[in-house]
Amino acid sequence: MSITVVGSVAYDSIETPAGRRDRCLGGAATYFSLSASFFTDVRVIAVVGEDFGRRQEAVFQARNIDTRGIEHTAGKSFFWEGSYLENLNEAKTHNTELNVFAAFEPKIPDAYRDSDFLFLANIDPVLQRRVREAMPDVKLVAGDTMNYWINDHRPALLEVLKGLDILLINDTETRILGGSTNLVQAARAVMALGPRSLVVKHGEYGATLFYSSTPKSKGTEFRTPAMLLEEVVDPTGAGDSFAGGFFGYLASQPELTPAAYRSAMHYGTVMGSFACERFGTERLQQLTRKEIDKRFQLLHELTHID
């Protein structure tokens, strides 16, 4: 099954205790698609400026990612600058320049219209909804969002949630969106807004899946800790890489069983851990499926009693 993803393709300047990188390739759609490309065909919808050239294009092509939906316009690409000097779990944003992203109007290439899966990365919920409505035939829709949209664009976000099968957000976002400090109660409230399944990402502590196969069924829950990493070089994009591994694995499965969702949680964890090992997308660019499956096995040993 192929996945279409809509989101940001950007440049990031990042500082962490391990060092600094200026204007490296980033953006949620970039991390997501690189990560998911190890499991299935991926097609990207985004907008970039004149600073996005052949070298950046080649990063996607090396992973056979379809970039016909990346629109090139006059101006500069989305730019983010941040650091993790005090806390590796939370970025401190120093600068955000929307640039060409400010006028982004997602256009869906005809060649993308037979995609089975759709991922709405963290962008304006108005755009998320537009893409969702333009692709009514997809079988499974997942999405991400952030505090800014939850707090200041709630009505638009609520419309998006109605059309989502799976929402992937972090702890704090879950508690704010669900209106409870208790994770279970917050998750239940979030799922009442639309998504049948919710993946709550806990950063260095792993992730929790709240899953129900139908709106009325009791459902199931699954928790995984994170990998143990001897060094976290740069956590930028770990959440989007998790989403890519999770959704990419699901797209590769013949049937969406609870067991497939559980394995998807582990593949998401594995991909998030790789993303942290080097700056930007460096590690994802040099990864092999063999390394992924080896780490999947390691995570199994780390979490299973026998």
Place this chain on the structure above:
Amino acid sequence: MSITVVGSVAYDSIETPAGRRDRCLGGAATYFSLSASFFTDVRVIAVVGEDFGRRQEAVFQARNIDTRGIEHTAGKSFFWEGSYLENLNEAKTHNTELNVFAAFEPKIPDAYRDSDFLFLANIDPVLQRRVREAMPDVKLVAGDTMNYWINDHRPALLEVLKGLDILLINDTETRILGGSTNLVQAARAVMALGPRSLVVKHGEYGATLFYSSTPKSKGTEFRTPAMLLEEVVDPTGAGDSFAGGFFGYLASQPELTPAAYRSAMHYGTVMGSFACERFGTERLQQLTRKEIDKRFQLLHELTHID
């Protein structure tokens, strides 16, 4: 195998978002021994004042816990007052009265001397060491400590660590004691101080085991998330209840295999979760082994792919 535990038996006044309890039975040795008593024979060494009467004694007796090592002296028992109003993961201490605990000199009843396992709950490392040295024949020694001892009584604590097989502490304590913000590197540094195994408790996010069967072997790691709780009434004693479940289960096993350590991590998680469900020791007092094993099975389902 029987366990001797030395630590505090105390009164706690606790306020949480769920309500308030004044002067309920508490203390690390209390939580630990109630929890461990579901798995093996437990013997307590502690000191209490005149306010500790038959009703409190009965709590231990109901679980067949040997209280001959609880010394009764003139004065009042250790008292702690705290709240969790802003953050259920971290207590805010309002008042601590050492009372009879200030002059605590642990005395080991002869009947305790054939104990196989020893648990040194969080008390002055000078006392931990004294008890350890007075029981040279125990087969396995585990212990707990806290930031205060790590920061201000480090030389005494280092002496204790040399005699420990297993240390159970939380994230922050591990990073401070090990001198690294990276958990893996901090854990390695802590284990170089003595304990062959280290259990790092992550509160609502679970726990990590760093285990090595011999000082020179490569060892193994195991991570478990916490249970999903719909309501956390009072997290007081959750860490000590975890330790009781973990160490109690180990003491009940014919052989200390890596698989036994893994199951022990899950039993610890289960006992910690029960402790949070009501104020003080209320839930542990009314628990059954059947409920424990049922929740152990739930945790298995929550964390295992198949």
